[in-house]
Amino acid sequence: MGLQPTLDFLVKLEKNNNREWFAENKTEFQRIEGISRSYFNEVGEELKKQDSIENIQVYRIYRDVRFSKDKSPYKKYLGAWYSRTKPFFRGSYYLHLEPGNSFVEGGFWNPEAPDLKRIRKEFELDDSEIRDIMQAPDFVKYFNGIGGEELKSAPKDFDKSHKAIDLIRKKQFLVVRRFTDKEVLGKNFKKEVLATFTAMRPFFDYMSDVLTTNLNGESVIE
Numbered sequence: 001m002g003l004q005p006t007l008d009f010l011v012k013l014e015k016n017n018n019r020e021w022f023a024e025n026k027t028e029f030q031r032i033e034g035i036s037r038s039y040f041n042e043v044g045e046e047l048k049k050q051d052s053i054e055n056i057q058v059y060r061i062y063r064d065v066r067f068s069k070d071k072s073p074y075k076k077y078l079g080a081w082y083s084r085t086k087p088f089f090r091g092s093y094y095l096h097l098e099p100g101n102s103f104v105e106g107g108f109w110n111p112e113a114p115d116l117k118r119i120r121k122e123f124e125l126d127d128s129e130i131r132d133i134m135q136a137p138d139f140v141k142y143f144n145g146i147g148g149e150e151l152k153s154a155p156k157d158f159d160k161s162h163k164a165i166d167l168i169r170k171k172q173f174l175v176v177r178r179f180t181d182k183e184v185l186g187k188n189f190k191k192e193v194l195a196t197f198t199a200m201r202p203f204f205d206y207m208s209d210v211l212t213t214n215l216n217g218e219s220v221i222e
Helices: 004-016 020-026 027-046 113-125 128-134 137-142 181-185 187-213
Strands: 053-058 080-086 092-097 101-108 174-179
Touching: 004 027, 004 092, 004 181, 020 027, 027 053, 027 080, 027 092, 027 187, 080 187, 092 187, 101 181, 101 187, 113 187, 128 137, 128 187, 137 174, 137 187, 174 181, 174 187, 181 187
Parallel strands: none
Antiparallel strands: 053 080, 080 092, 092 101, 101 174
């Protein structure tokens, strides 16, 4: 069946994002939810064959509108999060299905303060390894560098003229690959999702090594 019914339903939901319409189409949504959940879990099971995955979380369609100006009750997308097994394996994968805006993303969304400082200190000490990873053929093929929120200038106690300041000032470390609807509906989409996850792995493994050692390379895992 593929993902066509999922995208079709999400198109209709975006045009009718209200509880009345959703209630009238609840049976259809439950069918779509089942298709999508199965797909997300299939991706997760394949991912487990190549990496250590601790948890698969399929997000619910319902929005938390308590603190949002947008009171639309439902998300216009479906997504799943795949977390690597801590403490040795860091980083998480994400698959997002949305008409006209589907993508695969991965990385480190909001590192805790000690982890963020440790990453920045590593870049300050030596950014050659992360640069090599960013310049690797598969990384360049799938991703447009490392993105995410960043400071406008250097963080406290770091030199704003440091050669790695473009990395040091980041608050998040994310890689993204976007897909057209045609690609999502193609027979190779799942294969491409997994290939994209694989291309993230050297980045994840490098960051995992950084976050489980001190600046002398000694393990900090008890």
